[in-house]
Amino acid sequence: MILADPAATERAGARLADLVQGGDAIALIGDLGAGKTTLTAGLVAALGGEGAHSPTFSLVHQYTGGRLLVWHADLYRLEREAELIELGLDDVFGDRRGLVIVEWADNFPVMPADHLRLELRHAPAERGELRELLVTGTGRRGRELATAFDTRSARELG
Numbered sequence: 001m002i003l004a005d006p007a008a009t010e011r012a013g014a015r016l017a018d019l020v021q022g023g024d025a026i027a028l029i030g031d032l033g034a035g036k037t038t039l040t041a042g043l044v045a046a047l048g049g050e051g052a053h054s055p056t057f058s059l060v061h062q063y064t065g066g067r068l069l070v071w072h073a074d075l076y077r078l079e080r081e082a083e084l085i086e087l088g089l090d091d092v093f094g095d096r097r098g099l100v101i102v103e104w105a106d107n108f109p110v111m112p113a114d115h116l117r118l119e120l121r122h123a124p125a126e127r128g129e130l131r132e133l134l135v136t137g138t139g140r141r142g143r144e145l146a147t148a149f150d151t152r153s154a155r156e157l158g
Helices: 006-017 036-047 081-088 141-157
Strands: 025-031 061-062 069-074 097-101 115-124 130-139
Touching: 006 036, 006 130, 006 141, 025 036, 025 130, 036 097, 036 115, 036 141, 130 141
Parallel strands: 025 097, 025 115, 069 097
Antiparallel strands: 061 069, 115 130
16 A cells, blocks of 8 residues: 555545454564654554554553553664563563554564554655555454455555
């Protein structure tokens, strides 16, 4: 799926918000500036939460006030796998009260076997810079989310 600008990236997150449920996990993969935090902001806002921003320095943010709690982690600054224990992600994966979103999830083997993987890539265009969103799922629930998201996005964009 091609995302024309940051607003389209936020809308992709908002579309995903209608599909997620408590206990879901999302891996966000992509280079700096690819739109991981922008997509998260759209998702959190559509869930009824506020103020999603990059957790690069605090590593984990929790957003409340929406339909689901959202734990938003950023592994960019982690240097060793041992540091993952301090984040407490194992305590929130599968928690039916909320959703876990992990940026830079490809840096460490942290994701549960069942999750949605969203990879954002820079796709240079003649004018401006587009983003490409690749959606895959692992496990039963991850594959369900990927299929539902692709179907819904194709219908809304097509």
